[in-house]
Amino acid sequence: MTxxxxxxxxxxxxxxxxxxxxxxxxxxxAVREVTLDIGKGEVxxxxxxSGCGKSTLARLILRLIEPTAGRVSFDGTDLSALSPAxxxxxxxxxxxxxxxxxxxxxxxxxxxxxxxxxxxxxGEALVTGQMGEMLAAVGLPASMAESHPHQLxxxxxxxxxxxxxxxxxxxFVVLDEPTASLDVSIQAQIVALxxxxxxxxxxxxxxxxxxxxxxxxFCDRIVVMYxxxxxxxxxxxxxxxxxxxxxxxxxxxxxxxPARRRTIAPLAGEIPSPFNLPPGCAFATRCPLASxxxxxxxxxxxxxxxxxxxxxxxx
Amino acid sequence: MTALLEIERIEVAIGTLRLLDGISxxxxxxxxxxxxxxxGSGKSLxxxxxxxxxxxxxxxxxxxxxxxxxxxxxTMSDAQRRALRGRRIGFVSQNPMTxxxxxxxxxxxxxxxxxxxxxxxxxxARKRTLELMTQLRIPEAAAVAESWPHQLxxxxxxxxxIAxxxxxxxxxxxxxxxxxxxxxxxxxxxxxxLGGLVRDRGVALLLITHDMGVVAQLCDQVAVLxxxxxxxxxxxxxxxxxPAHPYTRALIGCIPQDDMAKGTLRGIPGAVPxxxxxxxxxxxxxxxxxxxxxxxxxxxxxxxxxxxxxxxxHHPEGAA
Numbered sequence: 001m002t003x004x005x006x007x008x009x010x011x012x013x014x015x016x017x018x019x020x021x022x023x024x025x026x027x028x029x030a031v032r033e034v035t036l037d038i039g040k041g042e043v044x045x046x047x048x049x050s051g052c053g054k055s056t057l058a059r060l061i062l063r064l065i066e067p068t069a070g071r072v073s074f075d076g077t078d079l080s081a082l083s084p085a086x087x088x089x090x091x092x093x094x095x096x097x098x099x100x101x102x103x104x105x106x107x108x109x110x111x112x113x114x115x116x117x118x119x120x121x122x123g124e125a126l127v128t129g130q131m132g133e134m135l136a137a138v139g140l141p142a143s144m145a146e147s148h149p150h151q152l153x154x155x156x157x158x159x160x161x162x163x164x165x166x167x168x169x170x171x172f173v174v175l176d177e178p179t180a181s182l183d184v185s186i187q188a189q190i191v192a193l194x195x196x197x198x199x200x201x202x203x204x205x206x207x208x209x210x211x212x213x214x215x216x217x218f219c220d221r222i223v224v225m226y227x228x229x230x231x232x233x234x235x236x237x238x239x240x241x242x243x244x245x246x247x248x249x250x251x252x253x254x255x256x257x258p259a260r261r262r263t264i265a266p267l268a269g270e271i272p273s274p275f276n277l278p279p280g281c282a283f284a285t286r287c288p289l290a291s292x293x294x295x296x297x298x299x300x301x302x303x304x305x306x307x308x309x310x311x312x313x314x315x
Numbered sequence: 316m317t318a319l320l321e322i323e324r325i326e327v328a329i330g331t332l333r334l335l336d337g338i339s340x341x342x343x344x345x346x347x348x349x350x351x352x353x354x355g356s357g358k359s360l361x362x363x364x365x366x367x368x369x370x371x372x373x374x375x376x377x378x379x380x381x382x383x384x385x386x387x388x389x390t391m392s393d394a395q396r397r398a399l400r401g402r403r404i405g406f407v408s409q410n411p412m413t414x415x416x417x418x419x420x421x422x423x424x425x426x427x428x429x430x431x432x433x434x435x436x437x438x439x440a441r442k443r444t445l446e447l448m449t450q451l452r453i454p455e456a457a458a459v460a461e462s463w464p465h466q467l468x469x470x471x472x473x474x475x476x477i478a479x480x481x482x483x484x485x486x487x488x489x490x491x492x493x494x495x496x497x498x499x500x501x502x503x504x505x506x507x508x509l510g511g512l513v514r515d516r517g518v519a520l521l522l523i524t525h526d527m528g529v530v531a532q533l534c535d536q537v538a539v540l541x542x543x544x545x546x547x548x549x550x551x552x553x554x555x556x557x558p559a560h561p562y563t564r565a566l567i568g569c570i571p572q573d574d575m576a577k578g579t580l581r582g583i584p585g586a587v588p589x590x591x592x593x594x595x596x597x598x599x600x601x602x603x604x605x606x607x608x609x610x611x612x613x614x615x616x617x618x619x620x621x622x623x624x625x626x627x628x629h630h631p632e633g634a635a
Contacts, residue, residue, distance in 0.1 A: 049498035050469070153586050183353045183525055184569040188582030191571075195578060210498060217571035217580060238573065252503035254528030256570045258551040261532055264507045267500050270454065271468065 004037035011070035045219030095165035101157035155186035326378035349534035405480030411472035422460025428482035470501030542598030549624030
C-alpha cells in the first residue's frame with residue numbers, strides 16, 4: 001500500500017476556559033486521541049453531532065490550531081515540525097471550505113479580491129484570464145468578479161468559498177459542513193459540484209457533516225465521532241453500523257417516503273458535558289446496551305483494520 | 316364540520332410588493348399539515364398571516380381570509396387576536412436560542428402563559444408547568460424550571476419552547492422549522508414529541524419545514540409553496556408516491572438516500588426568485604425540466620389531480 005496523504009496520530013486537543021480571580025479554569029477535552037490515515041484521492045467523512053469535536057479536528061489537521069498532543073503528517077512531512085515559512089509553503093497544498101458562507105467572506109472585498117487573497121498570501125499574482133477560469137470552474141459567471149458578497153445568494157457565496165479553496169490547486173481540501181447553512185436544493189447542487197471537482201482535479205477530501213445520509217452518499221469511508229472520540233470507522237458508505245451510536249444516528253434520519261415511517265426509539269438520557277466526561281464510554285448515558293463495564297471503563301477503538309469500533313457490545 | 320384553521324385564497328403584501336398570491340390551506344383537529352418549500356417561498360409569511368402577526372414585519376393581508384374555528388381573523392380586533400395567540404394558537408419558532416428570555420428563569424417563562432391565558436395562580440401554574448415538562452420528557456423538571464436558558468442544550472430549550480406553546484392548552488400549534496437548528500438525534504426526539512401531541516391531545520399542527528424527510532415521517536397533508544404560490548397540495552401518500560408538480564419531485568430528490576447511486580443527487584438548478592423579480596407565467600419555469608412556452612406566459616391554475624390532491628402545473632407528471 002502506498003503511504004497515505006494524511007497521517008493523523010493520537011491527535012488530542014484540550015481547551016481551557018474561564019479562570020480568573022474567583023473561578024477555577026475548566027478543562028474540556030475536545031478531541032481525544034484521534035488516529036486516522038487518509039489515502040490520496042479518498043473522500044473521508046467525519047460525522048457527529050454538535051460538540052463532538054469534528055470542527056476542532058479539521059482545524060487541528062490543517063494546523064490552524066495547535067494540538068495538545070499527537071501529530072499530523074502531510075505527504076510524509078510532520079506539520080508540527082515545520083517553521084512558519086515552511087508551513088506557509090506547505091499550506092498551498094491544503095485548503096478549507098468553511099461552514100458559513102456569510103461570515104467567511106469579507107463583506108468589503110469584491111469577489112475578485114476574495115479570490116486574489118490566496119495568491120497574495122503566497123506572494124504571487126494571477127495571470128490574465130485566471131479569474132474567469134476560477135469562477136467558471138465553480139459555475140459562476142466571470143462578471144461576478146466585481147460583485148460584493150452581499151449581492152450573492154448563499155449558494156453562490158459557497159461557490160466562491162470553494163473557488164477560493166481551490167485557487168492554489170491544493171491536493172487536500174477539508175470541507176467543514178459546507179452545506180449546513182443552505183437549502184436542501186442548493187445543498188445538492190454544491191455536493192454535485194464538489195464531486196465533479198474531485199473527479200476533474202484528483203482531490204482528496206475530508207468532509208465534515210452532522211448529516212449521516214449526506215455523508216453516506218458522498219464519502220468512501222466514514223469516521224463517526226462522539227464527544228471528541230472516534231467511535232467507529234465505517235469502511236464503506238453502505239456498511240452496517242456496529243456502534244449503537246451510529247445505529248441511533250442512522251435511525252434518526254428520515255426517508256422521504258411516508259410508507260417507510262419509522263418508529264423512533266429516541267435516545268434516553270442526556271449528553272454528558274464535555275467539561276465533565278464520565279470515566280467509561282461517553283455514550284453510556286444514552287446507550288440502550290450499556291453495562292456496568294461501559295460505565296467504568298472506556299472502550300478503545302478495536303484494531304480491526306477493516307471496521308474499527310470502540311464498543312464493548314458491538315452490534 | 317369546519318376545519319380549525321382555514322386559509323382561503325390569501326394575498327399578502329409589504330408596501331406594493333405582493334409576496335403571497337392566493338394561498339389556500341386547511342388544518343383539521345388531530346391532523347398535521349406540512350408546509351414545505353425552499354427559503355423565500357413564503358412559508359413563514361403564511362404562518363405569520365395565520366397568527367395575525369403580519370403587522371410586525373410591516374405586512375398586510377390584501378385579499379382572501381384567515382378563519383380560525385369559523386371566525387374571520389381579519390374582522391377581529393387586535394385584542395381578540397391577541398387573546399387567541401397563546402391561548403388557542405401556540406407558536407414554536409425556529410430558533411429556541413432567541414425564543415427564550417435570557418434573564419428569566421425557565422419555569423417562570425412557562426408559568427406566565429397559563430397565568431395569563433388560563434387565569435391560574437402561581438402555585439397552579441407551576442404545577443401545570445412541571446406536568447408539561449415531564450410530559451415532554453424533560454428529566455428533573457423541578458430543577459430545570461429553576462435554571463436559566465443559557466444552562467440548557469438546544470434540544471432542551473426547544474422542548475421548553477414547546478412547553479410554552481402548550482401551556483395555554485391550544486387547539487392549534489404552528490411550528491416554524493422547529494428542528495432545523497437541532498442535531499439529528501434531538502430532531503428525532505422532538506418530531507416524536509410533536510407527533511405524540513397530535514395523537515394524544517387531538518391538537519392540529521401546522522408544521523413548516525424545508526425537509527421532505529420530516530414531512531414524510533410526520534405529516535398527514537402536504538402543501539408545497541413556491542414563489543409565494545401554492546404549487547401542490549394533497550395527502551402525504553400520493554404526494555410522495557406520485558408527485559404531480561416537478562418542483563415537488565425535485566424537492567424530494569434533494570434528500571440523499573442510502574440506495575441512491577453516486578452522482579444522481581443534482582439539486583434544483585438556479586435559485587428561488589425574489590418578489591422583485593418573479594418570472595412571468597409559472598414562477599418555477601426557469602428551473603423546470605418540463606417548462607414550455609405556455610409555462611412562460613400563462614399562470615397555471617390549481618386543478619384536481621386526485622382525491623383532495625391539487626396541483627398548479629401546465630404539464631403535471633403522470634399526465635400525458
